[in-house]
Amino acid sequence: MKPGMKRAVLHALLFGAAALTAFPLLWMVSASLMAPGETSQTPPPLLPDSPTLGNYRQLFSQLQMGRFLRNSTLVALAITLVSLLLNSMAGYAFAKLRFRGRQRLFRVLISALVIPAQVAMLPLFLILKSLGLVNTYAGVILPSAATIFGIFLVRQYALSVPDSLLEAARIDGASEFGIFRRIVLPLLRPILVTLAVFTFLASWNDFLWPLIILADDDRYTLPVALASLSREHVQDNELMMAGSVVTVVPVLLLFPFLQRYYIEGIVLGGVKE
Amino acid sequence: MNGNRVAWLFLAPALAVLTFLFFLPVAAALLLSFTDFDIYALADYANTRFVGLSNYTNLLRNPVFWKALGNTFYFVLVGGPLSVAVSLAAALAVASRLTRFKPFFRTVFFAPVVTTLVAVAVVWRYLYHARYGFVNSFLGVFGIGPVDWLGDPKWAMPAIILLAVWKNFGYNMVLFLAGIQSIPVELYEAARIDGASTWQQFRRITLPMLAPTFLFVAVITMIGYFQLFAEPYVMTRGGPVQSTVSIVYLMFEEGFRWWNIGTASAVAFVLFAIVLAATLVQLRLQKRGVEG
Numbered sequence: 001m002k003p004g005m006k007r008a009v010l011h012a013l014l015f016g017a018a019a020l021t022a023f024p025l026l027w028m029v030s031a032s033l034m035a036p037g038e039t040s041q042t043p044p045p046l047l048p049d050s051p052t053l054g055n056y057r058q059l060f061s062q063l064q065m066g067r068f069l070r071n072s073t074l075v076a077l078a079i080t081l082v083s084l085l086l087n088s089m090a091g092y093a094f095a096k097l098r099f100r101g102r103q104r105l106f107r108v109l110i111s112a113l114v115i116p117a118q119v120a121m122l123p124l125f126l127i128l129k130s131l132g133l134v135n136t137y138a139g140v141i142l143p144s145a146a147t148i149f150g151i152f153l154v155r156q157y158a159l160s161v162p163d164s165l166l167e168a169a170r171i172d173g174a175s176e177f178g179i180f181r182r183i184v185l186p187l188l189r190p191i192l193v194t195l196a197v198f199t200f201l202a203s204w205n206d207f208l209w210p211l212i213i214l215a216d217d218d219r220y221t222l223p224v225a226l227a228s229l230s231r232e233h234v235q236d237n238e239l240m241m242a243g244s245v246v247t248v249v250p251v252l253l254l255f256p257f258l259q260r261y262y263i264e265g266i267v268l269g270g271v272k273e
Numbered sequence: 274m275n276g277n278r279v280a281w282l283f284l285a286p287a288l289a290v291l292t293f294l295f296f297l298p299v300a301a302a303l304l305l306s307f308t309d310f311d312i313y314a315l316a317d318y319a320n321t322r323f324v325g326l327s328n329y330t331n332l333l334r335n336p337v338f339w340k341a342l343g344n345t346f347y348f349v350l351v352g353g354p355l356s357v358a359v360s361l362a363a364a365l366a367v368a369s370r371l372t373r374f375k376p377f378f379r380t381v382f383f384a385p386v387v388t389t390l391v392a393v394a395v396v397w398r399y400l401y402h403a404r405y406g407f408v409n410s411f412l413g414v415f416g417i418g419p420v421d422w423l424g425d426p427k428w429a430m431p432a433i434i435l436l437a438v439w440k441n442f443g444y445n446m447v448l449f450l451a452g453i454q455s456i457p458v459e460l461y462e463a464a465r466i467d468g469a470s471t472w473q474q475f476r477r478i479t480l481p482m483l484a485p486t487f488l489f490v491a492v493i494t495m496i497g498y499f500q501l502f503a504e505p506y507v508m509t510r511g512g513p514v515q516s517t518v519s520i521v522y523l524m525f526e527e528g529f530r531w532w533n534i535g536t537a538s539a540v541a542f543v544l545f546a547i548v549l550a551a552t553l554v555q556l557r558l559q560k561r562g563v564e565g
Contacts, residue, residue: 118500125529
């Protein structure tokens with residue numbers, strides 16, 4: 001095959017694949033603007049006959065969508081902030097502070113990555129129940145307040161912080177926490193941004209644990225609320241498309257600006273020691 | 274100043290969370306799996322009895338458990354390799370010297386990764402609709418169908434696999450792209466001078482150089498796919514005729530719907546044992562592959 005021909009075939013395939021990949025998301029937006037019942041045709045319409053925001057109005061005025069949006073934002077932000085602090089402290093300690101059993105403890109944590117999170121969930125529920133944290137935001141947030149993956153990511157990055165810098169600060173009489181706050185954290189900024197994007201997305205999208213721990217529907221996060229609404233409103237396609245848009249679009253809009261950091265996190269997490 | 278003490282102060286908050294909210298529950302789950310902890314025990318822990326291995330032996334006699342096990346393996350063994358293959362194909366196409374608009378393609382292929390699984394499962398449920406769904410209208414163009422995707426026990430799992438591949442392939446694509454970019458260009462230049470074809474370059478340079486990436490991608494994809502839950506929960510509720518009940522779905526139903534926490538813990542530990550065994554097998558196999 002000639003190079004020109006090769007290039008044309010390759011691009012035809014790539015554009016075809018891109019169209020297929022984007023289609024479900026584009027159609028979701030389009031169908032969310034359709035009138036009730038409009039999607040129930042053969043073949044289904046690609047674009048709304050006369051676009052309407054009626055579905056969104058119904059979601060926010062009758063189905064508490066604003067509340068779920070607020071709950072999700074609150075929970076995801078809280079998890080991100082708390083876990084960023086805890087993971088960066090622990091990651092820094094593993095990279096730069098000497099203590100007995102450092103290697104062994106780190107190896108234990110890394111091996112524990114193979115344990116599926118679901119294994120912990122039943123006793124975790126009982127523990128949080130005895131603390132009175134079932135059906136609270138704290139119950140959603142606390143189990144994610146520190147993660148092995150986050151500690152690992154920070155530790156890998158913090159290894160490159162020069163020891164001489166820390167030693168110099170110690171000689172100048174800086175406190176350990178002062179060193180962490182004024183020297184280490186600024187140097188860790190790139191990895192912290194990456195970890196923040198990662199954590200925010202993961203908690204925004206998380207489903208199983210919030211489903212387990214939250215009981216009252218006015219405390220639901222978006223995924224839990226959407227799953228429950230979609231069971232009640234099986235026939236209301238257009239309404240549910242609007243619900244999906246509200247759930248997905250906030251992260252999808254942020255994504256073009258943040259994808260660099262997110263992808264960095266995936267790649268760094270995949271680098272072997 | 275005591276360096277040891279400082280380090281432990283920095284570690285304490287994270288380790289406390291991990292110990293009390295992860296490691297301790299995992300150990301407790303093992304203990305619970307040997308008890309008959311149920312809704313009565315939930316009211317009063319004194320109603321719990323030690324029952325030895327009977328939760329596990331009961332599972333072995335439970336047809337739904339075998340169904341869940343079979344469905345999950347179907348999802349992992351078909352969906353996993355398919356998903357990795359699509360990721361690799363996408364990465365090779367995006368990384369090709371001939372490709373223009375690389376950032377555009379990368380962004381589009383990656384977009385499903387950041388979406389919320391529950392939301393896109395709701396969307397795909399309508400795409401799979403037997404009468405009004407786009408999947409059937411698309412296949413109708415080629416004279417295929419209509420297929421009752423989510424209503425036919427034969428097709429429900431393939432439908433879920435297709436959704437999973439669409440949702441996930443961008444993640445592994447990024448890892449493969451990073452792997453491809455780290456291969457020295459000189460290798461390809463030398464191969465071209467020696468007259469190697471594109472296929473030979475792929476077979477002799479790209480694939481072997483990607484071996485470590487492959488190992489990592491295969492392991493994380495497999496671990497992730499064993500945890501199938503939200504798709505059947507939203508799209509099929511485990512049906513039709515239990516054709517999409519997964520291990521985690523069974524654990525959720527047993528534990529949080531019927532409050533058979535002893536049984537559910539046993540299910541959770543079976544999942545753990547399988548994931549652990551499968552990871553070790555993969556590491557062993559691939560190590561041999563890399564060395565051989």
